[in-house]
Amino acid sequence: MRRTFAPWxxxxxxxxxxxxxxxxxxxxxVAVDHLTLDIFEGEFFCLLGPSxxxxxxxxxxxxxxxxxxxxxxxxxxxxxxxxxxxxxPVNMMFQSYALFxxxxxxxxxxxGLKQDGLPKPEIADRVGEMLRLVQLEKxxxxxxxxxxxxxxxRVALARALAKRPKxxxxxxxxxxLDKKLRxxxxxxxxDIQHELGMTFVVVTHDQEEAMTMADRIAVMxxxxxxxxxxxxxxxEQPKTRFIAEFVGDVNILEGHVMGxxxxxxxxxxxxxxxPLTIDDPDEVLHSGQAVAIAVRPEKMTIQREKPGPEAxxxxxxxxxxxxxxxxxxxxxxxxxxxxxxxxxxxxxSRFVESPIDWDEQVYVTFEPGAAVxxxx
Amino acid sequence: MKERSFMKSLSAGLVPAVxxxxxxxxxxxxxxxVLKISLSDPAVAQPPYRPLFEWSDIMGFFSALDFENFExxxxxxxxxxxxxxxxxxxxISTLLLLxxxxxxxxxxxxxxxxxxxxxxxxxxLPFWTSFLIRIYAWIAILKPEGLLTQALSGIGLISEPxxxxxxxxxxxxxxxxxxxxxxxxxxxxxxxxMDDTLLEAALDLGSTPxxxxxxxxxxxxxPGIIAGSLLCFIPAVGEFVIPDLLGGSETxxxxxxxxxxxxSNRDWPLASSVAILLLIILVLPIVIYxxxxxxxxxxxx
Numbered sequence: 001m002r003r004t005f006a007p008w009x010x011x012x013x014x015x016x017x018x019x020x021x022x023x024x025x026x027x028x029x030v031a032v033d034h035l036t037l038d039i040f041e042g043e044f045f046c047l048l049g050p051s052x053x054x055x056x057x058x059x060x061x062x063x064x065x066x067x068x069x070x071x072x073x074x075x076x077x078x079x080x081x082x083x084x085x086x087x088x089p090v091n092m093m094f095q096s097y098a099l100f101x102x103x104x105x106x107x108x109x110x111x112g113l114k115q116d117g118l119p120k121p122e123i124a125d126r127v128g129e130m131l132r133l134v135q136l137e138k139x140x141x142x143x144x145x146x147x148x149x150x151x152x153x154r155v156a157l158a159r160a161l162a163k164r165p166k167x168x169x170x171x172x173x174x175x176x177l178d179k180k181l182r183x184x185x186x187x188x189x190x191d192i193q194h195e196l197g198m199t200f201v202v203v204t205h206d207q208e209e210a211m212t213m214a215d216r217i218a219v220m221x222x223x224x225x226x227x228x229x230x231x232x233x234x235x236e237q238p239k240t241r242f243i244a245e246f247v248g249d250v251n252i253l254e255g256h257v258m259g260x261x262x263x264x265x266x267x268x269x270x271x272x273x274x275p276l277t278i279d280d281p282d283e284v285l286h287s288g289q290a291v292a293i294a295v296r297p298e299k300m301t302i303q304r305e306k307p308g309p310e311a312x313x314x315x316x317x318x319x320x321x322x323x324x325x326x327x328x329x330x331x332x333x334x335x336x337x338x339x340x341x342x343x344x345x346x347x348x349s350r351f352v353e354s355p356i357d358w359d360e361q362v363y364v365t366f367e368p369g370a371a372v373x374x375x376x
Numbered sequence: 377m378k379e380r381s382f383m384k385s386l387s388a389g390l391v392p393a394v395x396x397x398x399x400x401x402x403x404x405x406x407x408x409x410v411l412k413i414s415l416s417d418p419a420v421a422q423p424p425y426r427p428l429f430e431w432s433d434i435m436g437f438f439s440a441l442d443f444e445n446f447e448x449x450x451x452x453x454x455x456x457x458x459x460x461x462x463x464x465x466x467x468i469s470t471l472l473l474l475x476x477x478x479x480x481x482x483x484x485x486x487x488x489x490x491x492x493x494x495x496x497x498x499x500x501l502p503f504w505t506s507f508l509i510r511i512y513a514w515i516a517i518l519k520p521e522g523l524l525t526q527a528l529s530g531i532g533l534i535s536e537p538x539x540x541x542x543x544x545x546x547x548x549x550x551x552x553x554x555x556x557x558x559x560x561x562x563x564x565x566x567x568x569x570m571d572d573t574l575l576e577a578a579l580d581l582g583s584t585p586x587x588x589x590x591x592x593x594x595x596x597x598x599p600g601i602i603a604g605s606l607l608c609f610i611p612a613v614g615e616f617v618i619p620d621l622l623g624g625s626e627t628x629x630x631x632x633x634x635x636x637x638x639x640s641n642r643d644w645p646l647a648s649s650v651a652i653l654l655l656i657i658l659v660l661p662i663v664i665y666x667x668x669x670x671x672x673x674x675x676x677x
Binding site: 065 | 571573574576577578579580581582583584585587591592595596
């Protein structure tokens with residue numbers, strides 16, 4: 001079902017949120033720079049980027065805590081210009097959770113509903129429903145100081161969901177949780193979003209989190225969006241070297257384009273004796289152009305025996321480091337040029353006859369389709 | 377080795393005793409003396425009351441004690457009116473102090489961090505000058521031909537000199553002016569610790585800034601509000617200097633009554649019983665506050 005959900009591919013679809021050429025300056029500093037973005041109803045959208053890239057500022061503009069210096073944000077066709085946070089059909093889950101310490105769990109969840117002046121029985125119903133959704137029925141009377149980190153996170157989520165906002169903003173929603181809990185909660189957030197059919201916009205600096213949860217990811221850098229795409233495309237078809245390096249691990253080989261043969265690019269690098277062959281037909285390149293070739297560690301293979309003459313993309317080096325991670329083993333291979341490659345191998349068998357060891361001479365190969373050419 | 381652990385346990389036992397020791401010597405003992413005087417009879421002598429204690433006549437000592445002075449306090453409604461008026465003036469002053477002090481403390485807590493310590497220092501700055509001189513200065517400001525009248529008639533707001541000195545209003549002005557730091561500092565301490573994202577969360581959930589102030593800021597500032605109010609209310613009830621200098625003869629306050637019993641009437645036992653009465657009035661709100669606080673902590677550790 002999720003697979004077929006792609007309103008962004010439909011030119012007729014109207015976005016729920018439209019960020020139109022928005023700039024935000026704080027004094028001389030530009031936090032968000034002429035940014036344009038569409039987010040569709042029911043989407044689980046991730047703003048991903050390093051700290052200081054402007055993702056939090058963008059989210060605060062959606063919530064109404066900051067106003068754009070230039071440009072307009074519209075929500076369901078309505079301009080949000082000058083609309084204060086308490087009049088927006090948007091709720092936010094804060095990174096620090098911002099639970100009211102002087103109110104019990106149920107009072108916290110009821111807070112937003114009370115502001116709307118809903119009748120008391122309806123508030124009670126809605127609070128009960130939210131408590132069930134986040135499985136906190138038993139803790140309704142507790143105060144935030146009596147809860148664990150994970151429980152607080154759920155209260156914050158329930159409080160933000162209680163008003164059934166058109167858009168739920170989540171600022172680093174899992175940042176304060178430990179690894180195990182974070183993984184569980186990721187899937188729970190996805191389930192809740194799916195169940196309610198609500199639009200979620202998540203800000204995160206954690207690429208793994210973004211990859212797991214999002215329908216689409218917008219990678220931000222220096223106040224701009226560098227790429228908006230689904231997680232698979234971001235990982236397999238990164239547009240720039242910044243994205244390739246920020247999302248997942250990658251090996252970068254620098255070189256110059258020699259030309260095209262049978263639809264495959266031939267690239268001369270210092271690292272390999274023979275030119276590399278890369279299958280990336282969408283790139284438009286010219287001979288002599290400086291490019292970077294990006295190959296993910298899991299798409300490279302490592303072997304002791306010299307590959308035959310039919311093999312393409314062969315690099316020679318010696319094992320510099322071996323990291324055993326249980327499910328994967330990561331090899332760091334030092335090439336003659338001094339570059340260090342990262343090659344990972346799934347540990348499919350429990351025992352290996354003669355494992356590759358430190359300081360051994362090895363050959364690293366990869367398929368033409370495993371690499372991406374990034375114009376410098 | 378052994379000696380050191382002995383010293384250690386000795387000092388561990390002594391340290392918590394320090395406040396008790398201090399309060400015992402400088403509060404409990406004087407209080408007992410005052411209590412004793414309040415229960416004795418006045419005498420034309422030096423000092424003007426019956427001897428404190430004589431070991432030889434313990435039975436006589438106790439039999440000489442009675443509640444005559446307290447009875448007198450209930451018979452003459454002057455004391456009742458003075459007490460009532462003191463509590464009223466102190467309560468109104470505390471309210472005014474809250475109204476003036478809250479915006480100041482809020483502004484300080486919202487000021488850029490590098491300015492805050494300077495602001496705190498400025499709030500305490502008036503203490504560098506003598507309290508008495510500062511209250512005297514208000515006479516010069518408030519008197520009929522004083523600076524206030526001059527200023528107001530200068531800008532054409534009034535044509536007649538305003539009668540404010542020797543009224544209750546002058547007492548309010550004096551108390552608010554003199555006690556402001558005691559209100560501002562505890563308020564500032566709680567407001568400064570407050571997390572701004574809580575207000576953002578309230579706005580985000582649909583609460584207007586005004587409602588957020590009442591539902592989030594005020595309840596969270598309550599410890600500071602209570603501490604500041606107690607710090608102002610308690611000394612204001614017994615205030616003597618300010619009503620004496622600014623309030624004129626009309627302003628009735630228990631502190632002044634106490635002073636005149638001591639120094640004008642030289643009736644030390646009666647004055648002592650007034651002092652005991654004052655103490656009882658002031659202990660009450662503290663006991664109530666402690667009780668409320670204890671119950672609050674019980675439900676929410």
